[in-house]
């Protein structure tokens with residue numbers, strides 16, 4: 001089931017999410033819904049807070065569903081090592097219509113669990129590293145906007161406030 005994606009301004013997007021101790025049917029359904037919602041958007045990653053659930057769950061597919069073998073579902077993901085920096089244009093399904101240059105580590109090591117509770121260890125670089133960092137930020141109540149300079153952030157926020165006033169957000 002496709003769920004509505006919350007936009008900038010929703011309190012769930014600014015909330016620290018809770019770890020998942022046990023994966024039950026509800027979380028399985030949530031993960032499935034998040035994949036459907038991500039592919040339909042379309043996007044390459046989605047975090048549970050974006051559909052209004054403050055649990056530490058993310059889904060990723062940097063191929064956007066174009067190729068098999070890229071789909072990732074991870075609970076309690078954590079960046080345990082990082083190296084280098086990369087800068088690229090980044091957007092967010094919760095901030096539709098905007099992009100900005102964001103600096104991220106170029107290589108990371110991520111730990112977490114799959115839906116069976118098995119520990120996962122993933123080395124990621126390039127776009128996948130960027131997508132992981134972006135989605136994990138969501139679990140900590142952070143948007144990529146928080147990583148921009150005050151000047152750039154305020155410019156985007158001003159435009160969003162205008163859209164909100166016009167009833168177009």
Ligand SMILES: [Zn+2]
Nearest residue numbers: 091092093094
């Ligand atoms: Zn996002």
